[in-house]
Amino acid sequence: IIHGIRHFVPQMIKQGDDCHIVNTSSMASMCTLPFAGIYHMTKHAALALSECLFHELSMMAPQISVSCLCPELVNTGIATSARNRPEELADQNPTEMHAMSMAAITDATANSLHPRALAERVLAAIRNKTFYILPPQDNPWMVTAASRLEDLKLRRNPTFAPPAI
Template sequence: MNDWSGRTAVITGAGSGIGRALAAACAARGMRLVLADLQRPALEETAELAGQADALLCITDVSDAQAVEVLAQRTFEATGDAALLFNNAGVLASGPAWKLSPQDWTWILGVNLMGVVHGIRSFVPRMREQGRAARVVNTASGAGLTAVPGGGAYCASKHAVVALSECLYHDLRMQACPIGVSVVCPSYVNTGIAASEQYRPAALHNDIPLKGPSEDRLDRTFRRAKLGANEVAQIVLQGIDDDAFYILPHPEIMGRVQARFGQIECGGPPQDIA
């Protein structure tokens, strides 16, 4: 366990949901906050909720490598530190794989996967130079360990984040860096991710919006989720304290993972384990 008091937590997707809850939880532990998201009013609300009026607020599109580089520059200019990097920003859209448009793939992979890539590329070299304990915490999903109908782009992005996190762990270990890695794989959490469409850039809008029964069902499922963002944030910080690599806020995910690997072992086909 590391004492992170007085050090800096950088959180993308901090304007709502798990990102906002992580900000409040880190502030309660005495950490300074660097908060990144697309909308300043949402970031201001998060800073107020966390009780840190002096938090560094950065309007950042994580799918843009240069924007994340600016985030890293501002972080180290202002605080000289990044103890915990939460690559947390994420979006969601669903539908049959053959109906997902190039715009859908660009948007979902751009935020969910490349946002993590850009965070690693911009922050890890600076974190290595610190010579102090630090940790990269990537938000994947239970959908990064299993596969569900309608989840082609989303599951692909989250599986990639899990694999990227595993590779990052190996890379850092080979370099004997004092930087830990965790990957968070929650299932349904009562957040606003099902309303991600409002954040899609105009250039990536579909001519015909992707909307159907699967999207309505997802929205209802998220709204009925028993586990909230605040509870997930506490589980994540406990996982960091425990030096856990895989952090699974929903224990039932393990049953689905075991079922999936059972199908792999016997040759498939994949089970519907939604």
């Protein structure tokens, strides 16, 4: 995201046309779950960077809109993406934890959102200049995010509220 912003935003400003940037984060940017701290950290950072960019461009180049895509589980085959890795870069000694994680991701995404539905959500957000591209309000991930927001509002310790998927 950083390299994309550094490379494309100056060109977008220079051309002066209406443009739209969509950065991809995750619903992991809206909550925290155990055993995924590094993943959540990177997704929180992607959301924060996108929010800052939204404000900066609103002030400096209002013809450029920004959205941040925070999808729930999407059936993309991500758990099998290692199949595309060159053999010399393959993990020769995957850990048991890694195997368990990949199995869990495969199971969780098997009946999840179709990529086309997500693409339609993104296009609607671009058309409407919507910043937060989120799942529907009744989605289990939104319930988890609402729990975190409530924890912050009430200044209470984090609630363990994984999405009921």
